[in-house]
Amino acid sequence: MKKTISVIMAAAMLASSAVAFSSFADGAEGTGGEEKTYSDYVLNCGDEKPVIDGEIDAGYYQSYRIKHEFNQTYSPEKDGEHKLWPSGRYEVRDPIEGSDETELNYAKTAEVVKEYFANDPAEATSYFLWSGNYLYVAIEVKDSSIGMITDEKYEMALAKGIDDAGLWLIDDVMPYFTWPGDGMNSTFKAVVDAGAHCGYVDGDVWVGWNRWSRDEKGAAKTNGHYANEEDGLWAVHITDEGYNVEMAFPVDPSIVNTIFCDYDDNNNNPIGMLKYSLSLCDVPEDFKYGLDQGELANGKKVEGFQSDDFIVLNDFGEWNAPKNIIKFSTEQIKAEDPTIPGDINGDQIVDTKDLVRLMKYLAASGEGVEAVNPDINGDGTVDTIDLVRLMKMIASGSNTETSGADA
Numbered sequence: 001m002k003k004t005i006s007v008i009m010a011a012a013m014l015a016s017s018a019v020a021f022s023s024f025a026d027g028a029e030g031t032g033g034e035e036k037t038y039s040d041y042v043l044n045c046g047d048e049k050p051v052i053d054g055e056i057d058a059g060y061y062q063s064y065r066i067k068h069e070f071n072q073t074y075s076p077e078k079d080g081e082h083k084l085w086p087s088g089r090y091e092v093r094d095p096i097e098g099s100d101e102t103e104l105n106y107a108k109t110a111e112v113v114k115e116y117f118a119n120d121p122a123e124a125t126s127y128f129l130w131s132g133n134y135l136y137v138a139i140e141v142k143d144s145s146i147g148m149i150t151d152e153k154y155e156m157a158l159a160k161g162i163d164d165a166g167l168w169l170i171d172d173v174m175p176y177f178t179w180p181g182d183g184m185n186s187t188f189k190a191v192v193d194a195g196a197h198c199g200y201v202d203g204d205v206w207v208g209w210n211r212w213s214r215d216e217k218g219a220a221k222t223n224g225h226y227a228n229e230e231d232g233l234w235a236v237h238i239t240d241e242g243y244n245v246e247m248a249f250p251v252d253p254s255i256v257n258t259i260f261c262d263y264d265d266n267n268n269n270p271i272g273m274l275k276y277s278l279s280l281c282d283v284p285e286d287f288k289y290g291l292d293q294g295e296l297a298n299g300k301k302v303e304g305f306q307s308d309d310f311i312v313l314n315d316f317g318e319w320n321a322p323k324n325i326i327k328f329s330t331e332q333i334k335a336e337d338p339t340i341p342g343d344i345n346g347d348q349i350v351d352t353k354d355l356v357r358l359m360k361y362l363a364a365s366g367e368g369v370e371a372v373n374p375d376i377n378g379d380g381t382v383d384t385i386d387l388v389r390l391m392k393m394i395a396s397g398s399n400t401e402t403s404g405a406d407a
Contacts (some may be wrong), residue, residue, distance in 0.1 A: 038162045039064055041329035042128040048333060049131050054237025054244045056138045059333045060127035061348045066324055067125045068278050069314035075106070075114040083316060086113055087169075088288060088309035102269045116311060120144050122242070122282040126175065128326060129333070133256045134205070135249040135378060139278070141194070142243035147171045147283030148195035153305040158223055160294060160305070165202050166191060166212030166225070169290070169306035171283040173245050178275035178322045179206055181258055187322065189279075192234050192245045199234035199247070200225035208250035263327035274327075277322035342393050346372040351358065352394060358387055 043063040050057040071083035092108035095101075122143040129136040151168050157167045168174065172193035179186045188203035201209040210224040228234060230337045251259060263272035290308030291301055317323030344354035344361070361371040362384065376386035376393075 008248075012026075027038075037045050038062060039329070039331070041327050042130055044260075044330055044332045045129040045131045045136070046332045048335070049134070049292045050129060050136050050138070050248075052136075052232050052235050052246050054201065054235040056127060056140060056244060056246070056347070058346055058348050060136075060138050061128055062333045063127065063129050064326060065125055065127045065280075066276070068123070068280075068315040070111070070121075070124075070280070070315050072117045074110045079337040083314050084113065085310075085314075086116075088290070088307070089284070090116060090309065090311045093137070113311070122280055122313065124173065124278060124280050126276070126278060130260050130328060133251050133253060133260070135259075136247070137175060137249070138244060138246045139175065140239075141173065141242040141280065142311060143171070143194075143282060145285040146194050146238075146243060147285050147287040147307060147309070148193075149197065149289075149305060149307070151197075153289070154195075154197045157305045160292075166202065167193070167198055167306065169281060169283075169310055170195070171307075172281050174279040174281070176277045176279070176316075176322045177207075177249075179255060179259065180270065180273075180275060181255060187275075190234075190247060190249075192236065192247065194236060194238075194243045194245075196236040199226050199228045206255060208252075239274075242306075260330075262330050273325055274328050275322040276324045276326050277317070278315045281307075281310050282313060283307045283310045285378055294404050315334065321399050330398055341373065342390050344371050344374055344390070346370075351392060355387070355390055355394065358390060362387065 022361070027095065038061060041064055043059075045063075048057075050059060050061050063245045074084060074086065081376055086109060090112055091111070092105040092112060093102035094105050122141060124142070125140045125268045127138040127140070145257075147170065149167075154167070168191050170193050172191055174189050174191050176189045184207055186204040188201050188205045190199065190201050190209065190289075192199040198212070199209075200212045201207065202211055207210070210227045212225050213223065232248070234245065234247045238248070255322060258271045259274060261272045264270065287307045287309040289303045290306050292304035295302040295304075315323070340348060340350065342350040342354055344357040347353070357369070357371060358374055358376075361369040361374055366374075366382070374386060376389045379385070
């Protein structure tokens with residue numbers, strides 16, 4: 001009881017120190033307010049390959065990352081020019097006089113979209129590593145309301161035999177990759193859902209993943225996407241703030257050496273780079289299913305297996321093409337240093353996330369909460385003195401103040 005009260009008191013102290021923290025966080029360059037400590041290049045992780053489990057390994061934090069800025073504008077133009085796609089509760093449709101049909105009200109839909117972004121929109125950050133012929137990608141999604149289809153609906157999708165477009169109007173991530181080699185652009189997208197039902201690719205595939213209903217060589221194969229999970233190529237991890245998706249892509253041997261090398265413009269025929277963008281389908285937890293499109297074509301209105309309530313967020317360039325240039329380097333990540341003072345969550349950065357982790361650790365008396373080096377002041381005891389010391393470290397922008405048992 002005393003420990004819980006102490007943690008609550010420390011939390012109150014944290015709130016009172018908000019002004020001190022704000023100057024540190026607001027001026028930072030990195031993701032989430034921390035100082036920029038990561039590389040401008042995708043680094044080689046060598047033998048320190050990430051475990052594909054949906055956890056973001058420490059090596060990712062040293063390498064290149066993208067904090068996505070999704071387009072927020074919805075304007076009354078042609079559908080193909082929109083950079084986002086609202087549906088169901090995120091759009092407004094007006095009845096057409098003398099008809100059972102409705103038409104989209106662009107102006108009112110734009111207001112709904114504006115409200116979505118003003119409240120609690122989904123956010124995403126992509127992390128990258130490489131080793132051998134593998135590209136590793138981890139996507140951290142902050143999403144306060146995750147809409148997952150049921151296992152029964154997934155089985156329904158399988159039974160319907162939907163085409164290579166697959167199951168995708170559910171809460172999921174859709175990263176796009178373009179290899180601009182030999183004067184041509186070859187683009188594919190991957191799809192992995194938050195409910196961990198499926199992971200597959202679609203498009204001009206140059207990685208060893210199966211499509212929804214085809215194997216990696218393009219031959220028709222019922223439920224071909226099963227193999228991607230069986231081979232350990234993707235995983236999902238639900239977090240306190242949303243979910244993570246982690247993927248491993250074995251790159252075609254014929255092009256691997258033109259990607260995993262030091263970036264060079266090479267007279268406008270660049271090597272050591274890819275183009276990358278992300279689509280994110282955000283579905284609320286209490287979503288409604290849309291109609292089965294196959295049955296609807298036969299004049300029957302039957303509930304289907306994809307969501308009707310969703311908003312697809314896009315981080316694209318012109319003509320919906322991947323816009324972010326990710327450059328590679330042969331430089332290797334540094335061996336993880338588990339002794340960084342104040343790095344409670346092990347992400348190689350000392351920030352307010354470590355405060356939250358330490359508070360949880362103290363409240364739980366260390367049970368079931370992972371904490372790296374929680375004894376900040378080195379007195380052999382983990383208590384609120386360590387919490388206060390960590391607060392001071394973050395407020396000052398220092399992670400070197402560790403000696404002494406006082407606060």
